[in-house]
Amino acid sequence: MSRDAGRLSLILLFMPFVLWIGLLIILPQLGIGYYSLREKVGFNQFEFGLKNYVDFIGEPVYRNTLLRTAWMSILVTILALIAGFPVAYYIAKIAKERSRAALFLMCLIPLWVSDLVRAYGWIVLLRETGVISTALVKMGIIGQPVEMLYNDITVVMGLVYTVILFMIVPLVSTLQGMDDALLEAGYNLGGSRLTVFRRIIVPYAMPGIVSGCIITFMLTAGSYLTPILLGGKNSSWFTEQIYNQFITRYNWESGSAFGVSLLVFTSFVVWAGLRLTGQSLATTVAKD
Amino acid sequence: MYDLSCASVTKSFGSFTAVRDVSLDIPSGSFFSILGPSGCGKTTLMRMIAGFETPTSGDIAIKGQSVVTLPPNKRNVKMVFQHLALFPMMTVGENIAYGLRCRKEPKSEIAPKVARVLDRVGLPGSQDKRIDQLSGGQKQRIAIARCMVLEPDVLLLDEPLGALDLKLREHMKIELKQLQHQFETTFLYITHDQSEALVMSDNVAVMNAGRFEQIGPPKALYDAPASGFVAGFVGDSNVLPGRLAEVKGDEARVEVEGGGTVIGRVADASKPGDAVEVFLRPEALRIGAGGEGTSLSGTVESFLFNGASSRILVRSGAHLIEVADPEQSGAAAQGGAVSVAWTAEKARIFARRPS
Ligand SMILES: Nc1ncnc2c1ncn2[C@@H]1O[C@H](COP(=O)(O)OP(=O)(O)OP(=O)(O)O)[C@@H](O)[C@H]1O
Numbered sequence A: 001m002s003r004d005a006g007r008l009s010l011i012l013l014f015m016p017f018v019l020w021i022g023l024l025i026i027l028p029q030l031g032i033g034y035y036s037l038r039e040k041v042g043f044n045q046f047e048f049g050l051k052n053y054v055d056f057i058g059e060p061v062y063r064n065t066l067l068r069t070a071w072m073s074i075l076v077t078i079l080a081l082i083a084g085f086p087v088a089y090y091i092a093k094i095a096k097e098r099s100r101a102a103l104f105l106m107c108l109i110p111l112w113v114s115d116l117v118r119a120y121g122w123i124v125l126l127r128e129t130g131v132i133s134t135a136l137v138k139m140g141i142i143g144q145p146v147e148m149l150y151n152d153i154t155v156v157m158g159l160v161y162t163v164i165l166f167m168i169v170p171l172v173s174t175l176q177g178m179d180d181a182l183l184e185a186g187y188n189l190g191g192s193r194l195t196v197f198r199r200i201i202v203p204y205a206m207p208g209i210v211s212g213c214i215i216t217f218m219l220t221a222g223s224y225l226t227p228i229l230l231g232g233k234n235s236s237w238f239t240e241q242i243y244n245q246f247i248t249r250y251n252w253e254s255g256s257a258f259g260v261s262l263l264v265f266t267s268f269v270v271w272a273g274l275r276l277t278g279q280s281l282a283t284t285v286a287k288d
Numbered sequence B: 001m002y003d004l005s006c007a008s009v010t011k012s013f014g015s016f017t018a019v020r021d022v023s024l025d026i027p028s029g030s031f032f033s034i035l036g037p038s039g040c041g042k043t044t045l046m047r048m049i050a051g052f053e054t055p056t057s058g059d060i061a062i063k064g065q066s067v068v069t070l071p072p073n074k075r076n077v078k079m080v081f082q083h084l085a086l087f088p089m090m091t092v093g094e095n096i097a098y099g100l101r102c103r104k105e106p107k108s109e110i111a112p113k114v115a116r117v118l119d120r121v122g123l124p125g126s127q128d129k130r131i132d133q134l135s136g137g138q139k140q141r142i143a144i145a146r147c148m149v150l151e152p153d154v155l156l157l158d159e160p161l162g163a164l165d166l167k168l169r170e171h172m173k174i175e176l177k178q179l180q181h182q183f184e185t186t187f188l189y190i191t192h193d194q195s196e197a198l199v200m201s202d203n204v205a206v207m208n209a210g211r212f213e214q215i216g217p218p219k220a221l222y223d224a225p226a227s228g229f230v231a232g233f234v235g236d237s238n239v240l241p242g243r244l245a246e247v248k249g250d251e252a253r254v255e256v257e258g259g260g261t262v263i264g265r266v267a268d269a270s271k272p273g274d275a276v277e278v279f280l281r282p283e284a285l286r287i288g289a290g291g292e293g294t295s296l297s298g299t300v301e302s303f304l305f306n307g308a309s310s311r312i313l314v315r316s317g318a319h320l321i322e323v324a325d326p327e328q329s330g331a332a333a334q335g336g337a338v339s340v341a342w343t344a345e346k347a348r349i350f351a352r353r354p355s
């Protein structure tokens, strides 16, 4: 009797989660997978087949855009790790107990405004008639206004800024679990700063590094607003291609195939990344 | 020459002085303990020796060389941390090899050294075990092996048995002493447990509120404590507070609070009229009649059986007195009237400790 009640409350507890995952994630993905396998043979006539995928692979523009998106995302992930690690280390280990919460909050503040507003913030700063360009001209450092938008550096910078928080949070939580005595033992046994960093801090933080990298990479590869607004026509971001297929060309079948390809390819990159660095999800992210 | 010496070492954090004017000299190959209550500055002193804190004043020398300006990784003192601080992401073998690799020893020499030290701590062949597969006592031994493989001048141990359960602690006490003999290395051991300090050490320093009260072999601390703090902290004592009435030659008379007088020896600089305490060890007391001032009468309150350290509790006025009674001979009956007696030189009188 009480076991049944317990089971019922368990089911009720999990219901919202299951509904959310089922209705908003699994069902649409299945739908997209289904669409991507339909071939249009005539008006409102469809057959099942892999034609959409064959078309995708056969067209170098699509292929290259996907590869470029992956490379840029990897670059963004690495930059976010390099920039985020010292910040996370400072918050978790060096800052005083009292200032820790304030610092953490400061990292969160950018999330309080929407993606769109943040991207427009960059535009206000960086465009030809923007704050920085005008200021530099006024100070006489440059002769005439320069356009700082619409290039890869700006896109990468904007993306790092957008996703770095998702690198910092997991890093802070793993580093906070590290006992200072481990570092002291590292020095006491004769290690230099570099040795302690390389052989103690980094291995200890590995679960946070891996989950932070996976989250940032996936977020970057799937982001839309930042690359489009900061990169303009030159951004060639893969999500833009998906958007074009769905909205501009109204070709849902091919758009779905693009979406599935993005998911498969980014998952493959994550898997390859884990293999190359000798990590596995079981020993890092899923570790107690 | 001394393996480790500290000269007037002081450490202040802001206006608070954690370690005050501490001096010690530890001869080569000996087992030296620092015994003191929680918060008296033991860890702070040890962290200064290891190099994690800089003394506010004073000097620390290892094998005669001052080390105060050396960073921690350049000092040949190794430390066993309170919670051991074994590296969880490395195997046992990698933990032990860590220090050797920091020293850039050739790979071919590292493996045999690791194997040899594991042999000596009694865990041969456990190189590939993960740290979380070890028991508490095994972790302890790995933490010691990790330091000893580097052949330090001094090994520092900060309450390493604190996290173990009672049974294992008793066992590790003896084992630590044997390991120290085996490695012939100087051990500096920190503890707040007097039995650990007494059992293992060649010399013990009793520390209180940042300073050393007394340094000496365990037996000297026990038989001839230099202050009320040491007498109360090392070993068990019955304490009778009172006022020093008069001193005649060796003997002194104390008027005990709650009535009665006790005759004993003044062991510090107390003068007649001072508030004092009389310390009586349970094993210095016996059941039986005694003279005026060297006996108290009371009633037997209860028997505490604990093998060789069994006790009889005797109530005398406001005081509850523990009398050692290893034989449990039945010389007294519960509730019966008894007299407890001692010889005057076993009753030590010290100035009243601030409470
Ligand atoms: N970094 C620091 N800043 C300020 N005060 C400190 C600092 N480190 C230690 N103290 C203070 O110094 C005193 C002694 O601390 P310490 O850790 O040396 O005690 P301990 O004898 O090792 O105690 P325990 O047996 O509990 O480990 C304590 O009152 C502590 O609050």
Ligand SMILES: [Mg+2]
Pocket (backbone or CB within 6 Å): B042, B043, B044, B158
């Ligand atoms: Mg301590």
